[in-house]
Amino acid sequence: MSAELPSFIQKYKNIVESKKSVLCVGLDPALPNQRNNYVMPTLDRISFMKEIIEEVSSFTSIIKMNRQYLIGLNLEQIQGLNDLIHKQGMLSIIDHKLGDIGSSNDSAIFWFRKEGFDAFTHSPFAGNIKEATLAAHERDLGIIVLTLMSNPEAIIQKTAHIGSSPLYLFIAQQCLANNVDGCVVGATGNVEFQNLSKLKATLGHDILVLVPGVGAQGGNAEEILKMFGKRTMVNVGRSIIYSPNPKQEAEKFCKMFNKYIND
Amino acid sequence: MSAELPSFIQKYKNIVESKKSVLCVGLDPALPNQRNNYVMPTLDRISFMKEIIEEVSSFTSIIKMNRQYLIGLNLEQIQGLNDLIHKQGMLSIIDHKLGDIGSSNDSAIFWFRKEGFDAFTHSPFAGNIKEATLAAHERDLGIIVLTLMSNPEAIIQKTAHIGSSPLYLFIAQQCLANNVDGCVVGATGNVEFQNLSKLKATLGHDILVLVPGVGAQGGNAEEILKMFGKRTMVNVGRSIIYSPNPKQEAEKFCKMFNKYIND
Numbered sequence: 204m205s206a207e208l209p210s211f212i213q214k215y216k217n218i219v220e221s222k223k224s225v226l227c228v229g230l231d232p233a234l235p236n237q238r239n240n241y242v243m244p245t246l247d248r249i250s251f252m253k254e255i256i257e258e259v260s261s262f263t264s265i266i267k268m269n270r271q272y273l274i275g276l277n278l279e280q281i282q283g284l285n286d287l288i289h290k291q292g293m294l295s296i297i298d299h300k301l302g303d304i305g306s307s308n309d310s311a312i313f314w315f316r317k318e319g320f321d322a323f324t325h326s327p328f329a330g331n332i333k334e335a336t337l338a339a340h341e342r343d344l345g346i347i348v349l350t351l352m353s354n355p356e357a358i359i360q361k362t363a364h365i366g367s368s369p370l371y372l373f374i375a376q377q378c379l380a381n382n383v384d385g386c387v388v389g390a391t392g393n394v395e396f397q398n399l400s401k402l403k404a405t406l407g408h409d410i411l412v413l414v415p416g417v418g419a420q421g422g423n424a425e426e427i428l429k430m431f432g433k434r435t436m437v438n439v440g441r442s443i444i445y446s447p448n449p450k451q452e453a454e455k456f457c458k459m460f461n462k463y464i465n466d
Numbered sequence: 467m468s469a470e471l472p473s474f475i476q477k478y479k480n481i482v483e484s485k486k487s488v489l490c491v492g493l494d495p496a497l498p499n500q501r502n503n504y505v506m507p508t509l510d511r512i513s514f515m516k517e518i519i520e521e522v523s524s525f526t527s528i529i530k531m532n533r534q535y536l537i538g539l540n541l542e543q544i545q546g547l548n549d550l551i552h553k554q555g556m557l558s559i560i561d562h563k564l565g566d567i568g569s570s571n572d573s574a575i576f577w578f579r580k581e582g583f584d585a586f587t588h589s590p591f592a593g594n595i596k597e598a599t600l601a602a603h604e605r606d607l608g609i610i611v612l613t614l615m616s617n618p619e620a621i622i623q624k625t626a627h628i629g630s631s632p633l634y635l636f637i638a639q640q641c642l643a644n645n646v647d648g649c650v651v652g653a654t655g656n657v658e659f660q661n662l663s664k665l666k667a668t669l670g671h672d673i674l675v676l677v678p679g680v681g682a683q684g685g686n687a688e689e690i691l692k693m694f695g696k697r698t699m700v701n702v703g704r705s706i707i708y709s710p711n712p713k714q715e716a717e718k719f720c721k722m723f724n725k726y727i728n729d
Contacts, residue, residue, distance in 0.1 A: 276540065356592065
């Protein structure tokens with residue numbers, strides 16, 4: 204156990220107090236010709252993203268951008284988005300699912316910092332949670348580790364075992380031991396309640412949980428919010444950013460989540 | 467088993483015949499201020515990369531760019547690199563380690579295609595090899611799945627089990643069943659010979675193997691080339707691109723690898 208909280212956890216705690224919100228908005232812009240549903244009304248990703256950032260900021264503590272939707276944007280464009288997010292009093296996560304060897308992880312972390320992000324998501328498949336966390340904290344970035352994902356195919360995390368421990372609990376133990384900032388944990392509806400309870404018992408008292416899968420993906424944040432309270436970052440993406448009134452949707456989710464928090 | 471080979475495998479076979487090389491050059495440009503060793507002599511990633519592409523092309527079948535070193539470059543810049551690679555008669559892999567949920571994988575694949583890549587690397591942690599392979603092949607891209615990585619911390623792949631199968635063999639089975647184009651498999655020195663033999667027995671006769679870890683990372687390609695022959699793509703990065711004479715280094719590795727191939 205470390206004596207000191209990683210700085211991203213502390214920043215998040217402060218922002219939740221000032222914004223009175225655990226809402227994280229997933230800002231993943233899809234081009235009109237990219238797929239059939241949930242697409243932007245424009246080809247201009249940057250102007251769309253800036254508009255959403257300003258719309259949702261009163262009810263949102265964190266913006267999460269998924270790298271898979273940012274490909275093709277340059278450094279200055281992403282810096283501009285992160286500047287705006289910080290001006291609006293929010294934090295910014297790059298959902299990169301970084302899971303490379305050490306020297307390549309270091310390169311990504313170097314660039315995340317230049318882009319202006321506060322934290323990134325990490326995939327532990329390469330087994331280097333410890334090394335990646337040291338590299339992240341050296342550049343004052345938070346690291347949020349995929350632990351129990353929300354997609355229906357994510358069975359490896361539950362069915363694979365190391366010794367008698369299912370993989371997701373092995374990862375949770377590594378997260379606790381290595382002082383990571385957060386874990387990605389699916390919402391119920393996508394993840395079983397009993398798995399959440401085991402995670403809660405394993406993760407200690409400080410680690411944040413980033414919860415995707417709420418809204419369009421069908422997950423329910425009630426139980427996870429009752430468990431983790433203000434340590435939760437509940438991500439809602441498509442249901443907010445492609446709504447006719449993103450501000451109103453953000454307010455709706457923000458207030459709904461607050462009702463479930465006991466602490 | 468599919469009746470037809472995925473088109474990336476066929477393209478690679480043709481190029482190995484014409485280039486007489488199984489060398490893949492890892493083109494991962496690090497800025498002078500990014501780290502202490504193996505850095506570019508310039509801040510201009512694009513001109514450095516174009517020079518390397520032209521230097522190595524006579525002895526190289528594939529260029530592999532790691533996404534962690536491309537962050538900040540825009541769409542047109544990456545398209546320019548891929549155009550040059552194709553003009554020089556080579557193929558191009560984006561080493562993205564894509565491991566997201568389905569809709570986000572689809573977005574990345576959409577952009578890989580726009581960027582002009584021929585194939586990408588996939589991390590199977592999210593359990594969706596089947597879904598990602600269908601999405602890749604729909605856009606005529608090859609998919610190369612992380613199976614047994616070369617970094618020393620990559621123990622999960624060997625120690626985690628699904629039933630009685632170690633995770634890397636479970637993944638290899640999924641690769642064969644779902645008609646993926648290739649698997650990422652570390653070289654000996656980084657990976658044990660007995661693990662390679664088990665993989666060889668599991669992967670069937672067509673799947674390619676992409677072998678990182680040779681050169682600066684200390685791996686030895688001899689045994690894996692004796693096993694997989696011309697199905698192997700041996701990646702050498704730092705030892706070539708940061709050498710005073712990249713062309714000469716590429717020639718050296720190309721000829722050395724050819725000596726180990728029996729078929």
